[in-house]
Amino acid sequence: MSFTIQDQFYLNGEPFQIISGAIHYFRVVPEYWQDRLEKLKAMGCNTVETYVPWNMHEYKEGQFNFEGLYNIRQFIQTAAELGLYVIVRPSPYICAEWEFGGLPYWLLKDPTMKLRFSYQPFLDKIDAYFKQLFAQFTDLQINYGGPIIMMQVENEYGGYANDQAYLRALADMMRKHGAVVPFVTSDGPWHDMLDNGSIQDVALATINCGSNIKEQFERLRQFHGHKKPLMVMEFWIGWFDAWGDKEHHTRDIRSAAIELDHTLQEGSVNIYMFHGGTNFAFTSGANYYERLAPDTTSYDYDALLSESGEITPKYKAFQEVIARYTDLPDVPFSTKIIKKAYGKVALKDKVSLFNVLDLLAEPIRSAYPLTMEELDQPFGYILYKSQLGKGRKIEDFRLIQCMDRAHVFINEEHMFTKYDRDIEDKEVFELTAAENELTILVENMGRVNYSVKMNNQHKGIKGGVIVNGAFQSDWEHYNLPLDNLEKLDFSRAYREGVPAFYRFVLEVDEAGDTFLDFSGWGKGVAFINGFNLGRFWEIGPQKRLYVPAPLLKKGINEVILFETEGKASDSISFASTSGLE
Incomplete structure (x- = not known):
């Protein structure tokens, strides 16, 4: 069996149009993988695409997890059993509105870390991870009779930097660890993104966009220089929600269906998202432009299947379009799913947090506040305590380099909450007790998953706490990842x-x-x-x-x-x- 990229895609020597939909295995409980994939196939898709989240597979450095929600091998095998092909995007960075774009927090323990560059310590960490990751699925590539037909090198790199040596190092690493299928890159078709993010002698350039497909394909055609297959690797059919948005984002069905038709007239497609799923636990990421915009727990995305896997009117409209290009299979749905209103x-x-703090965490003492990363804590909350001493007026209280949201208490009484852009603003208040204890509960709202803020994602308090113009010293830290609530x-x-x-x-x-x-x-x-x-x-x-x-x-x-x-x-x-x- 073979899959090749020439003037078009060829599967076993025959022209092949990829009609794919995105399902992230790590956003769907494993018991429902079969159901979501059956619905993908029934709509007319022949391929499923998934990102791979490094930060969940290597939660702590050197500790790997490929079980449960993170059993990528089982997901790929389930797709194969249904006759679906698979596109794997194993980049160390995935964006995906996912915590830190899939990068593990512990990378930031290196004070000179340069993410997504040909910085050797970063490449060494990727190499150690790829050794474990690729062992999960290299034998599932189409060359060996498996369903994997393509893999992606990095992700939307042209919107971040233009370090071609880094991209080539990643491609070499993927080959080293057993990748034999063709490679692709994917970038927006705007500005310098295709030029920055493509390595055309190594990987096919594809585009990510949601509208004006004919115009975008013409841009891609010119970029290729000679005849190559055209593909929208991420055809955005909806959008994600951030906390505080005025409403749930949706996209009208008609325009999305028309753009899908335009795509399939000229090339191949991966629908993003076919099924969005859920950002369970603390896995939702954040964007930052004018303000912090942390993503909601739901990754519904106004996708073709709802967050809970229900077929939507948009699904039906897309199915009608796809039926113009391929025969629709008869796929029985084998998973019994019911909805309940309990x-x-x-x-x-x-019980109050302050009264069980000793059960959930051991105090860690330091002269100055430490960040989550310094305390080897991935997600959740961190609580800081310090003694302020005698009663007096505090005329200058500030949190310096604190992320993302802080509740400030004096003697366990709430004083104020600081968030995002106002977090370093000065506060004035009176200490009225003879002795005063300062407590600060800081929440990690999700590390930024896109753009230039990524190198500055230390959570907790990094700079310090100013009390009457001077840094406060002598701190107790309580790590609260909330993974031990049985206590x-x-x-x-x-x-x-x-x-x-x-x-x-x-x-x-x-x-x-x-x-x-x-x-x-x-x-x-x-x-x-x-x-x-x-x-x-x-x-x-x-x-x-x-x-x-x-x-x-x-x-x-x-x-x-x-x-x-x-x-x-x-x-x-x-x-x-x-x-x-």
């Missing part, structure tokens, strides 16, 4: 208005997909049976968290909310729809 669930227990003791005290944990018991007769409605709650993160569902925030546009049925069990299910704003209710509820309709 209704209201009353609060069982609650909580709900018999301890609770106080209103401060960060706290809330426990609920959901009893079900039958497990079904459901949505946790967090109306009446402020901001935080939710867990079900120990699984981190992701962040919630009252500012929306997302109002409910998706709970796939495989996370539930018949009988008793434990739900825990960690809420940071002191805004809580006496119940939560579970609905059968996302609320984005």
Whole structure:
């Protein structure tokens, strides 16, 4: 078997049009991979594309995970069993609205790190990772009878830099670790992006865009210089949401379907996203232009399948277009999926963070504040404590190089919350007690996943804390990745208005997909049976968290909310729809 790139794509010597859709295995529970892939095939696609998140496969340096949500081999094999081909994008950087664009946080422990450049320590880290990663799927390439037909070198690199030596080093590394299929690059067709991000003697240049396809294909055709296949590697059919957006982003069906038709008239396509899925836990990234824009937990993307895998009207419209170019297969859907509205669930227990801090973390002492990266903490929250001493007026209080959101307390009483651009603004207040303890709870809202801010993504407090014009010293640090909530003791005290944990018991007769409605709650993160569902925030546009049925069990299910704003209710509820309709 073979797949080659010449004047067009050839599969086993015959011309082949790639009709692909993006599904990120790491955004979908494994029990639903089969269902999503069956629906992809039924729409008329012959290929599935996926990114690969380095930061989840090598969560801590040298510790690799290819199980559960991150079992990339199983995902590829499931696609193969359905007769689908696979495009793998194993770049160390993926963007994807994913925490740090897929780069692991621990890279930032090197104070001179140059991300996405031919900086040898960075390349060495990639090499060690690729050795483990490529072992998962090199035998699944089409040359060996598997489904993988192409791999991508880097991702949208032309929008970041133009270090061609870096791109070539990555391609060489991929070959070294067993890649034998053709390579591609993908970039926007604007400005210098194709020139910056392409290595045409090594990889086919493709484009990422969502409109004006005919015009963009002409730009790509001219860039190629001679006849090569045209492909939109990311045909954007929707968009992602950030917390605080006025509404859920959607794209009208008609314009998207017309652009798909224009694409298939001249070339191949990968639909981004066919199915968006969910940014479980702390995996959502952020963008930063004029302000910080952290992405929501839902990655619905207004895709062809909803976040919970339902077929949409846009799916039907795309299926009609695809039917003009290929025969639609008859694909039975083998996974039984039901939606359940479990209704209201009353609060069982609650306890304040300050009263269980000793159970969740051991204090780490330092003369100055340390960042998450220095403390080897990937995600979540970090709490800082320091003694301010006697009562007096504080005329100049500032947080220096603090990211991303900080709640400031004096003697466990909330003073103010600082966020993004106002985080270094000066505050003035009075210390009224004889002795005063300063506590700062800092939340990592997601490391920026695109553009020039990526090299400055240290979370927590990096610069220091100014108290009356001078740096405050002597700190205790408490790491709170919230991966050990089994240690909580709900018999301890609770106080209103401060960060706290809330426990609920959901009893079900039958497990079904459901949505946790967090109306009446402020901001935080939710867990079900120990699984981190992701962040919630009252500012929306997302109002409910998706709970796939495989996370539930018949009988008793434990739900825990960690809420940071002191805004809580006496119940939560579970609905059968996302609320984005």
